Amino acid sequence: MSLDHDTSYTNQDFKVVGSRPERPDGIDKVTGRARYGADAFAPGQLAAGVLRSPHAHAKIKKIDTSKAEKLTGVKAVITSKDLPDLTGGNRQQFDILENCMARDRALYDGHAVAAVAAIDADTVKAALKLIKVDYKVLPHVTDVDEAMKPDAPIVQPHLRTSGVPDAPDVPTNVHQRSQFGHGDIEAGFLEADVVIEKSFKTEQTHQGYIEPHACLATVGPDGSGELWVTTQGHYSYRNMCASLLGMDIAKLKVTSSEIGGGFGGKTHVWMEPLALALSRKANRPVKLVMTRDEVFRSTGPTCATSMDIKIGARRDGTITAASADLRYNDGAYPSIWGMLGAMTSFACYDIANVQSVAWDVLTNRSKVAAYRAPSAPMAAFGVESVMDLIADEIGMDPVDFRLKNCAKEGSRASYGPVYGPIGIEATLQAVKKHPHMKAKLGPNQGRGMACGFWFNFGGQTCSDLNIGVDGTVNLAIGTVDVGGSRASMSLIAAEELGIPYEQVKCNVADTGSLGHNDTTEGSRGTFSSGMATIFAARQAIGELRERAAKMWDISVDDVVWEEGEARATGIENSNLPPLSLREIAAKSPTTGGPIAGHNEVVADNAGVSFASHICDVEVDAETGATRVLRYTVVQDAGKAIHPTYVEGQFQGAAAQGIGWALNEEYIYGEDGRLQNPGFLDYRIPVCSDLPFIDTEILEIPNPNHPYGIRGVGETSIVPPLAAIGTAVSNAVGVRLDHVPMSPPRILAALKAHRAS
């Protein structure tokens, strides 16, 4: 579907878009004034806490809350009984309800079983200790390959495998099989001179946002409520919470606080319905803040995976066939993470015969959530590693090998559609020319490069633009500002209206003040709110022209909007001096009232995004420790609205990928409990771990956006696993096939290599 908008603006000469002004929320954030999830206070507010299962899998026989309820200062205790099932047979919603609060079974270490609201934190702690839960511990499974075996403990007994014809009608952990591709892979592999097949594993990682989940909930006996919460999607939180609690959507006002990082982890409700239920029961405001331990144990990390990748090529470098078998560990609830892995796995390449099969598998781990380009980095680790092995085998430069096979405009993507203008080839050419590729490497040092793809998403969006009598502009958007998007939106509004950036003030509206906006995910913030802002501004310009026409007493057809002012056209109007936005705004009370523009849109055709990364590492063969020496990101942004923040997205995504590649992993014990739920043992990169991260922004406009914007936030977490994997492999002479490539794993690989 093509959108009904004027794309002639694509590649236009911009006046303010593309400049690098200071962000409007900067001062609040450097002075400590900015208010995040845990920074709101309400009169009479209660503290709250959640009791969580210490077992990976258990039947909950009985919960006795009587002692906790009697403790002085306790105002409400809730269990699943206080959250009746109102989902009307909607299994997906029921799963969300059950994940927020276990019903008859605890499905993972950290699953909520009860919650308390009391006058202070100490009373909450004491009350949680007084709740007695009678568990019957059940057999558990946390590994994806183990969970697929026929005799594995069953996580969700109602589940049957979808996507497999004639699948037996028996309980299983395999939620679904998905398949994408085209051509005939058997025939394709027969045409190949070289075929390489290899298995890979990646461990589970967490988004690791520094701000834990936090909210302040207030529900009155009249069924109205308010929720202040750190979230990427206050509208979807509102809809989900209202639905789970039986409230009217319009009567629950959700305000998104400043958000201390999300990366996909704050797109799902976790404990917010519990805070609302506690508040409803106590009839007092309730503040609920997770501990870091709870964040790790009870909110969604991304999947652990296991996969087999096979690629065949001719000696001239043409890939003849490629296949992937991907097994994604979804945790305790069914989802589509494996499917996304299958869709993205070969998306960088134009391959005649290609097939990706994915298995979404349940285990007794916490429910997996989105994590920045969810599912793509793992599949890319396997695919890009094998790409390198093939290039090596046929004696071709890895960049040239990719250039020979990369997708172009008109290529059929492995997941179905035919690409429009895309940037993979341009990123590879930029890598080829980049000075980084010529930097000298020393002993124990290695270089790797890899490519990555992400879809991006558009979705439901709206924005309001209101012009004050002094000519300053309030822009209300409904996507959350996760990393500077208020600056980008202000730039876009200023560009359209032809006014300075400083004349625009952008706010993220609460759910009572603006229509529904989909969650800020899929790199959609700047793409979709940018689109709605452009259209809202154009509507306001239409109104400004009307008012100018009225002031001049001429036809609106004789008024144009240029360089921030209304100009009368035609010789008969040549005596009329232009009217600035400020002049028209000043007269607005007498020319028809407030001047505004609105837009509601489903922002389709987000436009895919590609990146290529280069990485140099040095590995200490004695300790197995890897040091990143140089790192370069090249990515297509479509159009960089605020280039500094685009660079920031590239760098942040690369850093998360580096942590994932080298250190981060969920470690489960034999008992199925998470052993490292803290930042000391789950080690994300610190400042001294990283070098400066170079960036190169390419701009291949997305024809489906008036400014050519593509989402930029996610793609660059995709290449690092493979780029570093290849760099490490080149440094030590052994191919690493298990992420993270932590010191013990590198030492083990070296030892195994020496033994062989």
Added chain:
Amino acid sequence: MAGIHVSTTVNGDPVEFVCPPGEVLLDSLRNRLGLIGAKEGCGTGDCGACSVTVDDRLVCSCLVLGAEADGREINTVEGMADGDKLHPLQSKFIEHAALQCGVCTPGFLVAAKALLDRNPDPTETEIRYALAGNLCRCTGYDKIVRAVQAAAKEMRKAKGKKK
């Protein structure tokens, strides 16, 4: 339970509060004094989001008791600006886009100030190690290090002019 009476100085102002013996300084600052700049990212001293100084020593306020503030001088991010004039670190963090979500920023600013107060001309490596106790998940630290370098340069220049 009996509360402890604490007399202390916060950002140069005399302050008194009563807190339970087990309460950490972070909670006293946030919940009793309304100073929400210090954040709790972990509660275990691993993330540095709650960084403040106690008698000029950089600490994680989640690992210090509120009662320990008695008789000492506490400085937080709220005390960095001089009236309406931002500290050079604050300006450079904004200018260099050294923050994305910004939740770690108060801790980084306090830690970076502690560094520059004792070492006005740090190398890149010294900056990286001085800030290694502060976690940032958004930026990859690139623009943070550049902002600290720029602020250090500006502060050295200003000091040179004064002399």
